[in-house]
Amino acid sequence: MKLVTSLTSPFARKVRIVLAEKNIACEIVVDIPWSADTTVPQFNPLGKVPVLLRDDGSTLFDSRVIVEYLEQLKPWPMIIPVDEAQLIAVKRWEALADGISDAAATIFLERKRSSAQQSQEWIDRQLDKIERGLQAMNDDLGLHAYCVNGTYSLADIAVGSALGYLDFRFSDLQWRERFPALARLAEVLAQRASFAATVPVA
Ligand SMILES: N[C@@H](CCC(=O)N[C@@H](CS)C(=O)NCC(=O)O)C(=O)O
The missing domain is CATH 3.40.30.10 (Glutaredoxin)
Structure with missing residues (x-):
């Protein structure tokens, strides 16, 4: 493969x-x-x-x-729960995290265009998506150890990937100060070998 x-x-x-x-x-x-x-x-x-x-x-x-x-x-270790309610919850987290990645990638591309072609209105629209998405994830995570059912899953992987992309492309966002629950999760995820081995590189 x-x-x-x-x-x-x-x-x-x-x-x-x-x-x-x-x-x-x-x-x-x-x-x-x-x-x-x-x-x-x-x-x-x-x-x-x-x-x-x-x-x-x-x-x-x-x-x-x-x-x-x-x-x-390879179903083990399991990252997508079998329980239907948990599975839907994981997929919802994934959709939200991927949506943040999508908005961030859209801004990155817009900023690559010549300044005359760039639309600040379009960039601001994407920034609003990122901000609302981070707020929703931070609120939902709260004091829980992981996103769904206190168990590491695809939801955490998607969230960690989106946050890592923000760190990589938008270090000026300083999201950790505003979203402490996500900052705590990101710190835990960074300890995993799978995350450490896949940090984005230019
Ligand atoms: N929904 C897709 C999104 C993939 C995506 O947008 N990939 C970007 C890189 S981060 C890409 O290849 N963009 C090229 C293009 O849009 O032409 C997925 O989850 O795989």
Whole structure:
């Protein structure tokens, strides 16, 4: 199996953390979807990473589908609960965390355009999503050890990946001061080998 990805994508980081947690062998093929010679559209018509290339030649995307597949491939250690209520809760956390990553990536791209082309209104709209998302996650996490049922799961992996991306691209956000519950979770997650091995690199 191969994972086609950049080393900065928060979506790919979720997948890489799951691979590490489950100890699944997978070659990482670095491909930046913005570069002129990218091969990503050959594997994903949407031109986005991550893409999983399976040994039978088939491809899987996006990160949520890949993570589900990895959970089926190797159910232990379990990162997606079987209990339906908990599963839906984990998926909701994942959607919220991925939404923050999405808004952050959108701002990053907007800021790469020439200043004449950039829309501050558009950037502010994305910043509002990030701020509201962080507030909601911080409130929901509260004093709980982990996002769902006090147990480490895909929810924590998605949240940790989104927070790591904010640290990487938006260090000026200083979210830790405003969202102490998330700061505490991020500190706990950073101790895990899977998180330490997948910190985004430029
Ligand atoms: N929902 C997708 C999002 C993937 C995504 O947006 N990836 C970005 C990198 S962080 C990308 O490849 N963008 C290239 C493009 O939009 O053309 C997932 O979870 O995999």
